[in-house]
Amino acid sequence: xxxxxxxxxxxxxxxxxxxxxxxxxxxxxxxxxxxxxxxxxxxxxxxxxxxxxxxxxxxxxxxxxxxxxxxxxxxxxxxxxx
Numbered sequence: 478x479x480x481x482x483x484x485x486x487x488x489x490x491x492x493x494x495x496x497x498x499x500x501x502x503x504x505x506x507x508x509x510x511x512x513x514x515x516x517x518x519x520x521x522x523x524x525x526x527x528x529x530x531x532x533x534x535x536x537x538x539x540x541x542x543x544x545x546x547x548x549x550x551x552x553x554x555x556x557x558x559x
Contacts, residue, residue: 491525491527492526492527492555493552493554493555495552496525496539496552499543499546505542514538514539531552536548536551536552539551
């Protein structure tokens with residue numbers, strides 16, 4: 478089971494909660510991140526849910542948005558199903 482964060486009525490499940498937390502802190506949506514990376518919104522959702530993998534190029538592009546954080550922090554996986 479993926480980590481559940483942002484205990485709101487619409488909970489978000491992701492294996493990369495640190496990335497999602499930092500997106501929220503910056504006020505960035507998944508849609509905006511997808512556009513920045515040049516991928517679809519469904520593609521970013523699949524990546525955040527662990528259905529597909531981020532490429533190294535995408536990970537480095539994301540890190541440019543979050544300069545104060547390492548790739549290790551942003552992409553630490555929690556509760557990933559094996």
